[in-house]
Amino acid sequence: MSERIQRLVMHAFRGVPDEMTVDFGKGESIAVYGDNGTGKSTVADALEWYFTGEIEFLSHEGRQHAVRHVGGDGDGATWVEVVTNGTLGGKVDFPDARDPQSFHDIRQETFLLRGRTLAGFINKTKTEKWKALVEILGLDAIERLREDLQRARNDLRKESKSAEEQLQAFRNALASGNAPVTRESVLGNLQQICEMLKVDPPESLDQAVDPFWLATAAGASAPSSESADRESLLAEIKALETPTADVKGLERWNALVTSNRARLLPRATLVREAKRLVDERSLDGRCPLCGQAVSEKELAKKIERALVDVLEASQELERVRDPIAEWADDLDASHDRRSALQNRGRARKLDLPALPDVPLEGLQNSLDALIPIDVKAITGYLAELRKWDQAAGKLAQKLASSSVNTRDTQLLMLAALCEQIKTWRLGEKKAARALQAFNLADRVFDAYQSKQKEDLAELLKRISRRVAQLYAALHPGENLSEAVSIEPWTAKGVELAVEFYGSRQRPPHGVLSESHLNSLAIALFLAMAEEFNQQLGFLVLDDVINSFDVEHRGRLAELLADEFSGWQIIVLTHDQQFYEHLSRRAPSWRRLELTSWSYESGPRTNKYEPSGILAAARERLDSGDVHGAAAKARRALEELLQEVCEALWAPLPFRRGQANDKREIGELFKGLRRSLKDQAKPFLESVEPLFKNLEADVGATLNVEVHGSRRRSGAGEVEAALKRIETFDQTWSCPECRTRVWHRGSPEAGRCKCGQTSYPPARTSSLAKH
Amino acid sequence: MHRPSAQEFLLKLLETMEDLPQDFALRFEEVLKKDEADRSQAIRKLFEDAAGE
Numbered sequence: 001m002s003e004r005i006q007r008l009v010m011h012a013f014r015g016v017p018d019e020m021t022v023d024f025g026k027g028e029s030i031a032v033y034g035d036n037g038t039g040k041s042t043v044a045d046a047l048e049w050y051f052t053g054e055i056e057f058l059s060h061e062g063r064q065h066a067v068r069h070v071g072g073d074g075d076g077a078t079w080v081e082v083v084t085n086g087t088l089g090g091k092v093d094f095p096d097a098r099d100p101q102s103f104h105d106i107r108q109e110t111f112l113l114r115g116r117t118l119a120g121f122i123n124k125t126k127t128e129k130w131k132a133l134v135e136i137l138g139l140d141a142i143e144r145l146r147e148d149l150q151r152a153r154n155d156l157r158k159e160s161k162s163a164e165e166q167l168q169a170f171r172n173a174l175a176s177g178n179a180p181v182t183r184e185s186v187l188g189n190l191q192q193i194c195e196m197l198k199v200d201p202p203e204s205l206d207q208a209v210d211p212f213w214l215a216t217a218a219g220a221s222a223p224s225s226e227s228a229d230r231e232s233l234l235a236e237i238k239a240l241e242t243p244t245a246d247v248k249g250l251e252r253w254n255a256l257v258t259s260n261r262a263r264l265l266p267r268a269t270l271v272r273e274a275k276r277l278v279d280e281r282s283l284d285g286r287c288p289l290c291g292q293a294v295s296e297k298e299l300a301k302k303i304e305r306a307l308v309d310v311l312e313a314s315q316e317l318e319r320v321r322d323p324i325a326e327w328a329d330d331l332d333a334s335h336d337r338r339s340a341l342q343n344r345g346r347a348r349k350l351d352l353p354a355l356p357d358v359p360l361e362g363l364q365n366s367l368d369a370l371i372p373i374d375v376k377a378i379t380g381y382l383a384e385l386r387k388w389d390q391a392a393g394k395l396a397q398k399l400a401s402s403s404v405n406t407r408d409t410q411l412l413m414l415a416a417l418c419e420q421i422k423t424w425r426l427g428e429k430k431a432a433r434a435l436q437a438f439n440l441a442d443r444v445f446d447a448y449q450s451k452q453k454e455d456l457a458e459l460l461k462r463i464s465r466r467v468a469q470l471y472a473a474l475h476p477g478e479n480l481s482e483a484v485s486i487e488p489w490t491a492k493g494v495e496l497a498v499e500f501y502g503s504r505q506r507p508p509h510g511v512l513s514e515s516h517l518n519s520l521a522i523a524l525f526l527a528m529a530e531e532f533n534q535q536l537g538f539l540v541l542d543d544v545i546n547s548f549d550v551e552h553r554g555r556l557a558e559l560l561a562d563e564f565s566g567w568q569i570i571v572l573t574h575d576q577q578f579y580e581h582l583s584r585r586a587p588s589w590r591r592l593e594l595t596s597w598s599y600e601s602g603p604r605t606n607k608y609e610p611s612g613i614l615a616a617a618r619e620r621l622d623s624g625d626v627h628g629a630a631a632k633a634r635r636a637l638e639e640l641l642q643e644v645c646e647a648l649w650a651p652l653p654f655r656r657g658q659a660n661d662k663r664e665i666g667e668l669f670k671g672l673r674r675s676l677k678d679q680a681k682p683f684l685e686s687v688e689p690l691f692k693n694l695e696a697d698v699g700a701t702l703n704v705e706v707h708g709s710r711r712r713s714g715a716g717e718v719e720a721a722l723k724r725i726e727t728f729d730q731t732w733s734c735p736e737c738r739t740r741v742w743h744r745g746s747p748e749a750g751r752c753k754c755g756q757t758s759y760p761p762a763r764t765s766s767l768a769k770h
Numbered sequence: 771m772h773r774p775s776a777q778e779f780l781l782k783l784l785e786t787m788e789d790l791p792q793d794f795a796l797r798f799e800e801v802l803k804k805d806e807a808d809r810s811q812a813i814r815k816l817f818e819d820a821a822g823e
């Protein structure tokens with residue numbers, strides 16, 4: 001079952017210093033409206049933190065601790081409580097001690113789209129898009145297994161190649177002339193030698209490698225296996241082949257990494273960040289990086305071009321780098337082989353010259369750091385290695401031919417030949433087995449990758465259809481219903497594509513405007529949620545229409561209200577038109593307006609809640625938190641005065657903007673007195689002592705607490721102040737029906753719901769008959 | 771949408787492949803139970819062992 005949110009409570013969290021509750025009824029959609037900085041995004045932050053264990057943009061900046069509102073009063077504990085219509089609700093305290101595995105599945109669902117990250121997916125490279133999609137689709141475990149299979153396959157390929165090279169060296173040692181080395185030719189040669197030495201020839205190679213055959217055939221004078229091994233070693237040394245370098249390939253690398261385009265590569269992240277900055281911020285005619293005057297459009301174009309260049313250069317780089325990296329592996333293997341021969345020689349008192357240093361580290365550094373390869377160092381090394389091979393070969397030749405023509409030497413050579421045949425056959429088995437292992441790994445890997453690609457392509461096809469429909473709904477009349485799709489790109493990439501006047505554009509940045517790209521991101525978000533969400537039945541859209549004109553804001557409102565009526569949509573916006581569009585199009589949605597935010601009070605809504613705040617103040621006082629009670633009491637008085645001033649149209653000084661709920665208490669009292677003086681003078685005289693006491697409370701008891709004076713108010717003083725505020729609150733309500741005296745009527749003449757209490761009061765005592 | 775696990779995905783694939791060594795899928799299943807950190811080495815060894823048969 002997809003769950004909906006019924007209530008969200010935040011405590012000392014992000015922009016909320018104390019506690020804030022957002023009521024979603026039975027899980028209804030809601031539009032939250034408020035200017036920038038009024039605390040809207042705190043709602044999105046709380047839901048993201050609760051359901052994923054982090055707020056992504058804070059985690060990226062390493063500011064996870066900013067989840068907490070440090071200036072909150074009360075016990076200061078940070079927590080978020082979510083009530084749902086299912087089982088996903090609960091309360092999470094900061095720091096979050098939950099096991100990330102516990103919400104792993106939910107993390108993969110799509111529920112939050114923010115304006116600041118709107119174009120994030122679209123701007124990713126093909127490989128990054130693949131990774132992001134794989135994560136969204138919950139296929140990351142499948143992708144990780146693919147990577148493991150690939151690593152195993154690559155290791156086996158290297159091993160197979162190395163075994164094949166070793167086998168080739170064994171073959172070279174057995175070769176006579178240019179004739180290919182086969183079992184028949186080797187057996188034939190061996191039989192000829194045996195006949196020359198008057199030794200019974202073996203019938204097969206299996207017999208030849210059997211030590212008993214040689215001992216029996218050659219009699220007591222058969223040489224030891226140690227001597228034979230030495231001869232075999234000499235033969236292997238003589239058969240060494242010096243590796244060669246693909247100088248042209250190395251030069252191609254050097255040309256590439258020193259080209260202007262390759263210089264962009266290390267700047268890829270910077271360019272992407274610059275693009276994000278330009279997309280998200282108004283530049284006011286200045287470059288955000290260097291501060292110089294610049295045309296915004298021109299700068300955006302330059303960044304776009306740089307991004308395209310970076311992508312192309314990156315692909316070309318991979319094409320040139322891969323064969324060099326493979327060759328470096330071969331060079332490493334060839335060095336290891338000589339090093340092994342050197343060690344074997346040392347054990348048999350055969351001192352081979354010192355091996356030249358292989359310049360692998362420099363080569364690897366060049367590949368990693370995208371800098372030119374020192375071709376001279378490579379060719380110099382290969383020349384040195386050739387000299388080493390020649391010197392080692394001569395030494396082996398000299399030692400092998402130092403005592404010829406004696407029967408013992410001839411038998412020794414025969415034994416060495418048998419040893420070589422043995423090594424060759426073992427090498428053959430090893431190479432065959434390594435090749436078989438590699439072939440099996442390659443076959444499984446290829447099948448795995450193809451299946452993965454096939455499945456993803458099928459998924460992409462499904463999503464593409466829905467993305468295209470949603471995108472066309474946002475841009476009707478532009479004939480785009482078949483134009484948009486997500487397409488696989490090589491083995492590990494995906495790309496967004498758009499049909500633009502008969503040509504397929506991938507990626508679509510070059511032909512779509514910013515608002516079209518944003519529409520595409522919204523369509524993608526909605527399609528993903530529809531297709532893949534299993535547990536979450538709500539979607540949060542936080543300030544996503546910044547680049548939309550009035551018409552497209554209306555279209556998005558229609559789309560959300562009509563096509564997503566089965567979902568709980570939580571829209572957070574600072575755009576009044578969009579808010580009004582939604583209110584008209586979706587009258588059943590809840591609405592919440594945030595009017596202001598302050599460090600001490602947090603977000604304020606357009607609803608007055610003095611009774612709730614007074615109750616909270618009383619709770620604090622009862623629990624011994626005098627400081628917290630005083631702060632709450634002051635806030636309650638402020639809220640109460642604002643409510644009364646608004647209801648009675650109290651004359652207050654003009655303020656530009658919407659700062660009415662940020663007025664000082666003294667200012668509000670002044671306006672209220674003027675209003676009462678004009679409309680209910682006898683009533684004003686009766687409440688004036690209460691007003692004066694309240695003003696004294698603010699100056700002496702409530703204000704000092706709030707502003708942290710050294711003078712600490714006692715519980716008794718705060719208790720007295722609270723009682724006066726409660727009296728002030730009751731003054732404006734009917735004791736019978738509990739509604740305000742301005743429930744009906746006008747600011748000049750109102751009455752409560754039951755009609756028993758009116759304003760201005762008929763008698764001079766008080767409004768509320770006590 | 772049903773999201774298959776890596777194990778489910780691979781085993782389903784192996785079922786469709788012909789000429790695999792005996793009990794290969796079963797042995798692969800065992801490897802997948804291991805910690806992901808050592809998995810590529812374990813997979814490599816599995817291929818080597820299977821090739822020797």
